[in-house]
Amino acid sequence: MSNRTFLVTGGAGFIGSHLVERLLARGDAVVVLDDFSTGRRGNLVGVERNARFEFVEGSVTDAALVERLVARCDEILHLAAVVGVRLVVEQPIRTMETNVRGTETVVTAAARHRRPLLVTSSSEVYGRGTRIPFREDDPVVHGAPTRTRWVYAASKLAAEHLALAHHREDGIAVRIVRFFNTCGPRQVGDFGMVLPRFVDQALAGGPVTIHGDGRQTRSFCHVADAVEAVLRVMAAPDAIGRPVNIGGTVETSVNELAQRVVAAVTGTDPRAERRVEIVRIPHVVAYGDGFDDPVRRVPDVSLLRELTAFVPSRPLGELIADAVRWAREVQACVAAGPPCREPRGLTA
Numbered sequence: 571m572s573n574r575t576f577l578v579t580g581g582a583g584f585i586g587s588h589l590v591e592r593l594l595a596r597g598d599a600v601v602v603l604d605d606f607s608t609g610r611r612g613n614l615v616g617v618e619r620n621a622r623f624e625f626v627e628g629s630v631t632d633a634a635l636v637e638r639l640v641a642r643c644d645e646i647l648h649l650a651a652v653v654g655v656r657l658v659v660e661q662p663i664r665t666m667e668t669n670v671r672g673t674e675t676v677v678t679a680a681a682r683h684r685r686p687l688l689v690t691s692s693s694e695v696y697g698r699g700t701r702i703p704f705r706e707d708d709p710v711v712h713g714a715p716t717r718t719r720w721v722y723a724a725s726k727l728a729a730e731h732l733a734l735a736h737h738r739e740d741g742i743a744v745r746i747v748r749f750f751n752t753c754g755p756r757q758v759g760d761f762g763m764v765l766p767r768f769v770d771q772a773l774a775g776g777p778v779t780i781h782g783d784g785r786q787t788r789s790f791c792h793v794a795d796a797v798e799a800v801l802r803v804m805a806a807p808d809a810i811g812r813p814v815n816i817g818g819t820v821e822t823s824v825n826e827l828a829q830r831v832v833a834a835v836t837g838t839d840p841r842a843e844r845r846v847e848i849v850r851i852p853h854v855v856a857y858g859d860g861f862d863d864p865v866r867r868v869p870d871v872s873l874l875r876e877l878t879a880f881v882p883s884r885p886l887g888e889l890i891a892d893a894v895r896w897a898r899e900v901q902a903c904v905a906a907g908p909p910c911r912e913p914r915g916l917t918a
């Protein structure tokens with residue numbers, strides 16, 4: 571228990587809300603700053619009555635507000651960002667403004683008040699890198715800027731550079747984590763995340779839509795493992811000043827993911843004798859011309875292991891089961907109507 575006050579930007583989001591719960595559970599106080607653009611009040615149902623929790627609705631691009639909040643917190647966890655392939659492709663200006671200017675606002679305030687800061691980055695920064703698994707000191711290779719998808723990777727890389735620049739010049743403690751395809755309860759499929767999209771489509775009876783030929787691979791990580799890793803990185807002195815990968819190490823093709831989601835959904839529904847169809851559509855149909863999809867994405871987690879003695883290990887089956895269970899609870903909740911509150915997600 572550390573009894574400190576943490577500012578969590580993006581704390582009403584998927585990963586942020588799980589992190590907030592863990593911080594409160596160990597006795598810390600938490601101030602969340604979120605503009606609800608992709609986050610939801612429902613994600614914070616389990617903590618909103620906690621006396622050590624405070625919610626502030628606003629944007630990380632509001633320098634005066636960020637300054638005030640940073641001044642009264644001990645540590646900063648910066649998760650607020652425009653996330654999700656669909657959002658990024660549709661709103662590249664907002665992506666750059668939030669992810670670069672928003673990060674600059676947070677990092678500048680942290681530097682001024684000399685607060686330790688953790689910035690959440692992404693496996694997307696590795697771009698089209700071909701050396702598998704990805705190591706933190708690998709060179710990054712991005713697609714052409716005319717391919718809109720790379721806006722997110724560029725914005726996250728810029729965020730890393732901003733944070734590291736302030737670490738070097740101002741001497742503040744900066745930690746950076748690069749998440750690889752983190753999934754679980756509370757992640758929604760509306761913005762292009764593959765697992766919740768497949769779960770929603772399968773629960774609706776299909777078809778489950780794969781973008782591309784489905785042979786592209788990803789390494790999925792349970793949000794509970796990701797949050798555990800973040801808490802350990804925050805406590806690791808040697809994690810200061812360099813990015814650290816956080817992700818699962820089992821490579822799974824998108825085809826296999828779709829099949830396992832369909833099996834999880836139909837296998838546990840006693841009425842579902844039907845088969846849910848899986849179809850494939852070209853990326854250009856799903857996202858337009860500016861799209862470019864990395865073929866493989868696997869983290870090297872040796873640095874995480876060395877720094878924290880922990881690596882994500884929850885199996886994909888557990889991740890899919892938790893995501894399906896949560897989506898079913900939400901469906902039941904919505905069907906029941908008011909005063910039903912959103913389910914809390916993880917029970918563990």
Ligand SMILES: NC(=O)c1ccc[n+]([C@@H]2O[C@H](COP(=O)([O-])OP(=O)(O)OC[C@H]3O[C@@H](n4cnc5c(N)ncnc54)[C@H](O)[C@@H]3O)[C@@H](O)[C@H]2O)c1
Nearest residue numbers: 580582583584585604605607608609629630650651692752
């Ligand atoms: N989920 C993943 O697989 C994954 C992978 C790589 C990196 N990340 C990073 O992890 C962090 C959290 O992502 P997530 O998956 O929980 O997504 P999310 O969309 O659920 O969370 C982002 C949160 O930021 C908030 N936000 C957006 N713009 C804001 C602004 N201007 N001011 C204040 N709040 C704002 C949103 O409302 C949301 O609550 C992000 O920085 C993301 O880039 C996530």
